[in-house]
Amino acid sequence: MRKANYMQTGVIFNIQKFSINDGPGIRTVVFFKGCPLHCKWCANPESQLAKIQIxxxxxxxxxxxxxxxxxxxxxxxxxxxxxxxxxxxxxxxxxxxxxxxxxxxxxxGEIKTVQQVLDIVLQDEVFYEESDGGITLSGGEFLMQTQFAKELLIAAKEKNLHTCCETTGFCTPEKFQHIIQYIDYILFDLKHWNSQKHLEGTGVDNKLILTNMKYAISTGKKVLPRIPVIPKFNDSLEDAKRFCEVLHDVGSNQCQLLPFHQFGENKYYLLNKKYAYENQPALHCEDLQEYLQIFLDNDIHAFF
CATH class of the missing domain: 3.30.70.20 (Alpha-Beta Plaits)
Incomplete structure (x- = not known):
């Protein structure tokens, strides 16, 4: 593996330290700006535009x-x-x-070099060693800044850090296959089992996403599919059954269910954007027990 270009720059909007929900162990999450999806329920709408904004x-x-x-x-x-x-x-x-x-x-959003990001990440190196944690690339969608992501991942590997990503998987198979060689663990979002419904809810269909998920699993990568359960979009018991079919097809026997929440609602206000899920009650684990059971009954190890 060649040496990283520590002067490569990218646009990020947050670096979150001491995270325990974004991959194994204690992690530092780097949030990339820019996303090809525009999910109507997006909790980070400020991440969608790929450049700094006011x-x-x-x-x-x-x-x-x-x-x-x-x-x-x-x-x-x-x-x-x-x-x-x-x-x-x-x-x-x-x-x-x-x-x-x-x-x-x-x-x-702000422009940072690989070196600047890594300097922050390495401040908690001792926690990664004790918990088997590391760095997680999130967003937005980190695949929109492929070169910056690649250099950051190579730099992380030079420091013997465990690498993880949270991704929609929406990019060309060539780009996806190239970048995941530097990633140890993939948290892979699956918004809808139906391509047309996926298009209606996110602005893109799910064909590339499923192709890339299936490829990653077939290569032996550690992949955790994650399903954000959204009211009146993919929360029916029939949806759960069809998700099971898709998961079997891509070769996965597990998934994490992410109940809908309202953590990002105020951000739409700051962006002067209309929020499609305004005043929609959040979902909780107890609301989704039947939904969860569908996965378990179909030999999918599902959990919250």
């Missing part, structure tokens, strides 16, 4: 409109008394952020 907090805003006046690119406009920021025009000079009297504008 968020507006209406609750803090004085409506002085100073930001409209100071923006030389005319990227900021007023729509129905709401601030709208055109990401295609914005050059991220951050003048609006720096001069907002109430700090109602903030930026989401």
């Amino acid at each position: 968020l507006w907090d209406k609750k803090k805003c004085l409506h002085c409109h100073h930001c409209l006046e100071i923006c030389l690119q005319k990227a900021i406009s007023l729509k129905n008394d709401n601030i709208f920021i055109d990401t295609n025009k914005c050059t991220l000079c951050k003048q609006c952020i720096n001069t907002c009297p109430q700090k109602a504008l903030t930026s989401e």
Whole structure:
């Protein structure tokens, strides 16, 4: 394996330390910005755009409109008394952020080198050694920044770190097959068993996803399929049965069920985006016992 390029840059929006839910052991999770899917229930909508963007907090805003006046690119406009920021025009000079009297504008995402990310990850190296943990690449979708991900994974391997990823698996098989050689453990999301329903809920169908999942499992990689259980989308008992069929087809006998939650609801507000699941009650493990039992009855080791 060649040496990593530690100066390769990428756009991330968070680095979360001491995570115990994103792979084995204690882990540091690096959240990549950009995602080819636009799931209607997405808990990280700020991750969907692949570049740095500006968020507006209406609750803090004085409506002085100073930001409209100071923006030389005319990227900021007023729509129905709401601030709208055109990401295609914005050059991220951050003048609006720096001069907002109430700090109602903030930026989401930052450019970092492999070295900068690894420096943060290695701060908890002792915890990885004691718990068999390591680094997890998440997002967004890390496969959208393949070169940055590749260099970061190679650098992690140079430091003998266990590597994990959380992925939609939506990319060309060639790209997928190339990148997973550097990954020890794959947390693989499966949103819907039906390609058309998958398209309706996420903006893309599931053909590439299932192809890549099947390939990863066939090579002996450690793959954990994960199903986000979403109300009125994939939460029926019939859906559970059909998921079992798909899992058998790709060669998996296990999956993790992720009950729908509302942790990301406020982020839509900050992005001035409509949220399709507003006021939708969260699901809990006790709500999905029959759903879970379908998997168990079909020889799929399912758990929450």
